[in-house]
Amino acid sequence: MQEKLSIKHIANLVGTSITTVSFVLNGKAKEKHISEKLTEKILQVVAELDYQPNSIARSLRTGKTKIIGFLVDDISKPFFSGIARVIDQKASARGYKIIFSSTGNDKKRISEILNIFKDRHVDGYIVAIAEGLEEEIGKLISGKAPVVFFDRYLPELDADYVLTDNFQSTATASQHLLDNGFKNIGFVTIDTEQQQMLDRLQGYTDTVKRAKAKPQVLKIKYTNSEDSTEKIKSFLQDNPELDAVIFAANYLTMDGLRLSRIGEEQLLSSKAILSFDDFELLEFISPSITAIEQPIEELAENIVQLLLKKLNAGDVKNGGERSVLKINAKLNVRQSTKGLVN
Amino acid sequence: MQEKLSIKHIANLVGTSITTVSFVLNGKAKEKHISEKLTEKILQVVAELDYQPNSIARSLRTGKTKIIGFLVDDISKPFFSGIARVIDQKASARGYKIIFSSTGNDKKRISEILNIFKDRHVDGYIVAIAEGLEEEIGKLISGKAPVVFFDRYLPELDADYVLTDNFQSTATASQHLLDNGFKNIGFVTIDTEQQQMLDRLQGYTDTVKRAKAKPQVLKIKYTNSEDSTEKIKSFLQDNPELDAVIFAANYLTMDGLRLSRIGEEQLLSSKAILSFDDFELLEFISPSITAIEQPIEELAENIVQLLLKKLNAGDVKNGGERSVLKINAKLNVRQSTKGLVN
DNA sequence: CTGAAAGCGCTTACAG
DNA sequence: CTGAAAGCGCTTACAG
Incomplete structure (x- = not known):
């Protein structure tokens, strides 16, 4: 526990200056023309004593x-804690x-x-915030801080994004339903301008139209869960021809499933159900429900990569071009949507 | 964006020394006998320029x-991300x-x-680890680093703990079942020496025995989920007199519920079910299931308080006495256990 | 009542 | 090929 090991101790032990030790430690031995012998010796002593430079002094x-x-x-x-776990892994591996x-x-x-965060002198930011909060965060970007946004696309913020490919996800999901023989697919979403919800809707309508089918969309002005369940109920009652329903967000899926709580389970039981966002419950209930799973691992990897690229390009003051990465989601096919084929 | 504001600038602007500014900033104005006038003036300039001392320099x-x-x-x-969220709040409010x-x-x-963590010079640690990993963490404690453990009690580690009161939780749960008229309560746990599982078992057996009932315990040598479900099935088949079952962990509850997957739902449907650990599914399924909810908010608050106490007592070298705090869990009563009364 | 100066442990321009 | 020294921005013993 010789806590107080410093670069000075190393220099003294080796019989050289702290400058030289520092150069070697920072991989600049070659560049600074330090002799191989000295380099070796320094590295050996450092290894022996398990010396680690003080990160705080370095930061200062x-x-x-x-x-x-x-x-x-x-x-x-x-979703966020999942992302956090993977981001921590990826970032740790790179010293962050x-x-x-x-x-x-x-x-x-x-x-x-x-x-x-600023007070702590963070090198960069990874951020997911909702619409309407752009202003608070806008200063960050104009202040040239390295930021990567994920989850939500905010048109007002001209920044770097890593997103699930929402359009592709519902397009694939819709095609899956069509391929399995479902012809009248309904789509339950919310009444919003949120880009990711619009993309999900578009993926559905484009696919359904291409198959010459008619989109049937419920846009809920979302106030609360009970009201939402009621609106889903009416929508299903008014459109008895539907043989499949896509719910565009996990809370909408939950609201749909709550139909069973008000004795209306028959409205869904005859239909193929598909959920955007996957969670434990969907695999567990009977029949298990097909779901679009967000690609957490890939999202996290791309977030970290993009941010580190920006951090390392920090010297290039012009900022470079903006990136908007869209990562493909995965479709977890389960019992609910197999009906007409298997 | 005058980023490069330092204590020197403040001192110059006020026309004093950085020493004096530092004293004022650290609330030592009184102690150091700085005149009220000067103090005021310094604080005013600091406020005007929104100056914040460089935390890294301070750390160094x-x-x-x-x-x-x-x-x-x-x-x-x-459970961990929930704890993390609250701990972050509490710690942030105190500057950590x-x-x-x-x-x-x-x-x-x-x-x-x-x-x-050590390299980053963290001030303290909050840790939850499983049995068998004591050795790795033991050095921390012997190294006198401030550590608070939570979730798991590790008898080998003579340290500070904040735990859910496992004994109380199952005692209360068992009493709840007895109060509602259930007489033959089974208990499903794993075959282990883990302290928290032993405490949960004890809370149950003590309570049941006090009511002159006979404990019926299944201890599963846990290998995998399918096997566990099979063992639960046999247990319930062999003990048809049971009218209630307590599952001692969330994964055991899940394994129990999976009986419906193998067509054995009738084994449970006639019984009152109670789960240690609460999760969304339990509220959702029908009948909804009574559960013991871990007191995340209180656990987090106590963890942070205890750790900060240790941090601030850092000067007192003798370490002081160890604390083992047990926080009461909450019983969320739902349909599954109301049967015989409501 | 206040300030000059040392020092926390590094990195890096500069000099040789 | 190598080293003395400045400086990052603070805190704090010491001196007056």
Whole structure:
């Protein structure tokens, strides 16, 4: 536990200067023409003593902390904690650590957190926020801080994004239903301008139209779960010809399944059900429900890669071009949509 | 964006020394007998320019980073991400930030992560690890680092713990079943020496015995989910007199519910079911299932409080006494256990 | 009541 | 090929 090991000790032990030790430690031995012998000797002593340079002193000097700020609505949401887990892995492997905070969609809280992150001198930011909160976060981008957004696309923010390919996901899902013989596919979404919901809708309508079928869409003005369930009920009652339904978000799937709570399970039981977003319940209930699974691993990998690319290109002041990456989702086919074929 | 604001600028603007500014900023104005006038003026300039001391420089000087390392199996498990969210809130409010990592129960990974945390000079640790990994973590404690453990009690580690009161939780649950008229209560657990599982078992047996009833316990040597479901099936078939069953962990509840997958739902449908650990599914299925909910908010609050107490008592070298806090769980009563009364 | 100066442990221009 | 020294922005013993 010789805690107080410093570069000075190493230099003394080897019989050289801290400058030389520092160069070797930073892989600049070659560049600085340090002799191989000296380099070897330094590395050996460092290894023997298990010396690690003080990261804080380094941060103070270089201005880099190798810390990334991770900002989401609520870290305990499965999607976000899943992303957090993988991001931490990927970032750790590259020498970065993550600090996180949950905004709770509160404007004041966002500003506070960004202030804390800035105070901590984070090197970069990974952010997912909802519409309407662009202003708070806009300063970050105009301040040239390296930021990667994910989950939500915010048209007002000209920035870098890593997103699930929402269009592709529902297009594939719709095609899956058509391929399995379903002809009248309904689509339940919310009444919104959110880009990801519009994309999901578009993926559905384009695919259905190409098959010469007629889109049947329910756009719910979302207030609460009970109301939503009622509207789904009416929609299904008014359109008895539907043989399949796609729910465009996990909470809509839940609201649909709650029909069984109000004794209306027969409205769904005859139909193929497909959910955007996958969760444990869907695999468990009977019949198990086909779902679009967000590609967490790939999203996380791309987020980290993109951010690190920006961090390392930090010197290039012009910012370079913006990236909007769309990652393909996975379709987990289960009992609910196999009906007409298997 | 005058990024490069430093204590020197403030001192110059006010016309004093950085020493005085530092004293004022650290609330030592009184102690150091700085005149009220000067203090006021400094605070005013600081407020005007929105100056914030560089936290890294401060860390280098003081040796404190105000960062806490959070170490769990898997940050994406609902219990852990829930705890993480609340801990972040509580810690943020006190000027601390959390960095986390997931161990995946891998010994090598644990050592790596602890090394990273140490390298980052975290002030303290919040840790939940499984049995068998004590050795890796033991060095932390013997090294006098401030650590608070939660979730798991590890008898070998003489340390500070914050735990759900497992004994109380199943005692209360058992009493609830007895109060509602159930007489033959079964208990499904695993064959283990894990303290928390033993406590849950004890809470049940003590309560049942006090009511002059006979404990009926299934201890599963856990290998996999399918096998577990089979053993639960046999247990229920062999003990037809049971009118209630407590599952001692969420995965056991799931295994029990999977009886419906193998056409054996009637084994459970006639019985009151009660689950240790609550999750969405339990509220959703029909009948909804009564569950013991871990007190995440209180656990988090106590973890943070205890750790900060240790951090602030850092000067007191004798370490003080150890704490083992047990927090009461909550019983969420649902349809499954109301049968005989309502 | 206040300030000059050392020092936390690094990195890096500069000099030789 | 190598090293003395400045400096990152603070805190704090010491001096007055």
